[in-house]
Amino acid sequence: MLNTGDTIAAIATAIVPEQGSIGIVRLSGSEAVAIARCLFHSPNRQKWQSHRLLYGYIRHPQSQAIIDEALLLLMLAPRSFTREDVVEFHCHGGIMPVQQVLQLCLENGARLAQAGEFSLRAFLNGRIDLTQAESVVDLVGARSPQAAQFALAGLQGKLAQPIRHLRATCLDILAEIEARIDFEEDLPPLDHEAVLHSIEQVFCQVNLILATAERGELLRSGLKVAIVGRPNVGKSSLLNAWSRSDRAIVTDLPGTTRDIVESQLVVAGIPVQVLDTAGIRSASDRVEQIGVERSRQTARSADLVLLTVSAESGWTEEDEEIYLSVSDRRLILVINKIDLANPETVIYPAEIKRVVKLSAAQNQGIEDLEKTIINAVQNQELQAANLDLAINQRQAAALTTAKIALQQVKKTIDQNLPFDFWSIDLRTAIQSLGEITGEEVTESVLDRIFSRFCIGK
Ligand SMILES: Nc1nc2c(c(=O)[nH]1)N(C=O)[C@@H](CNc1ccc(C(=O)N[C@@H](CCC(=O)O)C(=O)O)cc1)CN2
Numbered sequence: 001m002l003n004t005g006d007t008i009a010a011i012a013t014a015i016v017p018e019q020g021s022i023g024i025v026r027l028s029g030s031e032a033v034a035i036a037r038c039l040f041h042s043p044n045r046q047k048w049q050s051h052r053l054l055y056g057y058i059r060h061p062q063s064q065a066i067i068d069e070a071l072l073l074l075m076l077a078p079r080s081f082t083r084e085d086v087v088e089f090h091c092h093g094g095i096m097p098v099q100q101v102l103q104l105c106l107e108n109g110a111r112l113a114q115a116g117e118f119s120l121r122a123f124l125n126g127r128i129d130l131t132q133a134e135s136v137v138d139l140v141g142a143r144s145p146q147a148a149q150f151a152l153a154g155l156q157g158k159l160a161q162p163i164r165h166l167r168a169t170c171l172d173i174l175a176e177i178e179a180r181i182d183f184e185e186d187l188p189p190l191d192h193e194a195v196l197h198s199i200e201q202v203f204c205q206v207n208l209i210l211a212t213a214e215r216g217e218l219l220r221s222g223l224k225v226a227i228v229g230r231p232n233v234g235k236s237s238l239l240n241a242w243s244r245s246d247r248a249i250v251t252d253l254p255g256t257t258r259d260i261v262e263s264q265l266v267v268a269g270i271p272v273q274v275l276d277t278a279g280i281r282s283a284s285d286r287v288e289q290i291g292v293e294r295s296r297q298t299a300r301s302a303d304l305v306l307l308t309v310s311a312e313s314g315w316t317e318e319d320e321e322i323y324l325s326v327s328d329r330r331l332i333l334v335i336n337k338i339d340l341a342n343p344e345t346v347i348y349p350a351e352i353k354r355v356v357k358l359s360a361a362q363n364q365g366i367e368d369l370e371k372t373i374i375n376a377v378q379n380q381e382l383q384a385a386n387l388d389l390a391i392n393q394r395q396a397a398a399l400t401t402a403k404i405a406l407q408q409v410k411k412t413i414d415q416n417l418p419f420d421f422w423s424i425d426l427r428t429a430i431q432s433l434g435e436i437t438g439e440e441v442t443e444s445v446l447d448r449i450f451s452r453f454c455i456g457k
């Protein structure tokens with residue numbers, strides 16, 4: 001484990017080519033104030049009070065050369081993000097000021113922070129739990145307002161609260177059972193029905209929360225949607241209409257698109273990567289052949305395939321062939337060019353349940369397409385439950401372990417097995433729920449979680 005006695009330092013703001021106008025260097029630990037005092041000088045002798053901004057200069061301690069004109073924010077323990085003494089230097093943006101200030105901090109007693117080390121300290125010092133720490137990563141990485149909203153909910157403890165509550169319920173039940181194991185004769189008999197009922201309730205709650213994993217995955221990783229079909233059905237026109245751009249070349253020549261054309265959209269809060277592909281046909285042209293192979297690969301790796309056909313030409317043999325090659329995928333049939341012909345005359349395989357009729361050229365039916373996509377990827381049960389949570393894979397794995405253990409407890413109660421059996425599985429459930437919030441967690445799990453952070457977080 002990292003040495004938590006050190007005072008750590010890092011650049012806390014992004015260093016990007018465009019350069020923000022302010023850059024922050026952050027210190028946390030018992031030496032933070034001493035280091036800051038040796039580097040920072042305020043000309044009008046302001047008091048070093050907690051939660052105040054001081055104005056001044058950062059100087060090299062030996063040469064007294066001015067490194068930057070800056071503001072200094074002091075947050076004394078325990079009223080800080082890490083619950084340690086925290087000092088922030090608010091410098092000019094760009095790489096030079098922050099890099100030089102960081103260097104001075106390192107030369108004067110601080111150690112460079114590891115990725116996530118500020119947040120790790122906030123966790124170890126009890127300011128946030130593991131779900132809140134993970135929400136920080138989600139918030140920083142959010143690619144849609146909805147994703148940010150769910151992350152913020154997590155940061156405010158919306159997941160931690162119910163998980164802690166469920167774990168406490170399990171602990172209460174465990175205490176009842178263990179008391180019977182140790183002093184059965186001295187206690188009134190255990191009400192099996194009541195215990196079973198409580199376990200049942202915890203089990204249902206666990207399942208509900210578990211159902212939000214899919215949404216979490218969608219919000220974090222987004223959705224990869226491939227537009228595939230034979231040449232000239234209007235795939236590139238669809239990409240352009242949908243993304244309100246002329247990203248892809250459209251002509252009346254079959255075989256116009258040769259390579260994958262990508263566009264990033266947000267649909268109902270879900271980041272969507274839309275991929276226009278080369279029209280699939282047996283091509284003689286080498287370049288087109290490679291393009292067609294890429295189309296097939298893209299269809300295989302997408303979360304959702306928009307199989308596009310034309311109302312004008314109807315369902316052709318080529319359409320059938322392409323359909324058979326993607327029929328194992330999650331699929332929506334898009335009947336395009338409804339401005340040219342009645343889409344009802346298109347006869348397609350009856351097992352295709354999701355169909356959208358539109359005209360890419362006339363910008364008609366795009367909203368319908370988005371609604372159908374959301375319905376295809378979102379869990380209906382979850383929408384009904386109205387839970388504003390979006391758990392991640394680690395949390396889902398722990399909840400699944402808890403769910404299986406609770407199922408086992410129900411079974412052992414039903415079968416009237418001895419109390420020892422009940423308590424074994426109940427302990428497993430308690431352990432897994434504790435891993436989610438970090439009440440029970442190993443060092444290697446902590447390493448895995450916090451290494452996903454960026455440096456300075
Ligand atoms: N300049 C700056 N902006 C920032 C942060 C920061 O560290 N520095 N944050 C970093 O994430 C976020 C704000 N989150 C924060 C969360 C808690 C505390 C904090 O000091 N909490 C103490 C004291 C609260 C109080 O005074 O009432 C605590 O909870 O004990 C500070 C920032 C986003 N903006």
Ligand SMILES: Nc1nc2c(ncn2[C@@H]2O[C@H](COP(=O)(O)OP(=O)(O)OP(=O)(O)O)[C@@H](O)[C@H]2O)c(=O)[nH]1
Binds near residue numbers: 236279337
């Ligand atoms: N009337 C009408 N024409 C359309 C529509 N969508 C596309 N087109 C026309 O159909 C032709 C082919 O459109 P593209 O978008 O290039 O078709 P594609 O499927 O990308 O073709 P390839 O890249 O060659 O596979 C163009 O002339 C478009 O203007 C539509 O909804 N209605």
Ligand SMILES: [K+]
Binds near residue numbers: 250251255256
């Ligand atoms: K074309």
Ligand SMILES: [Mg+2]
Binds near residue numbers: 249257279
């Ligand atoms: Mg095209």
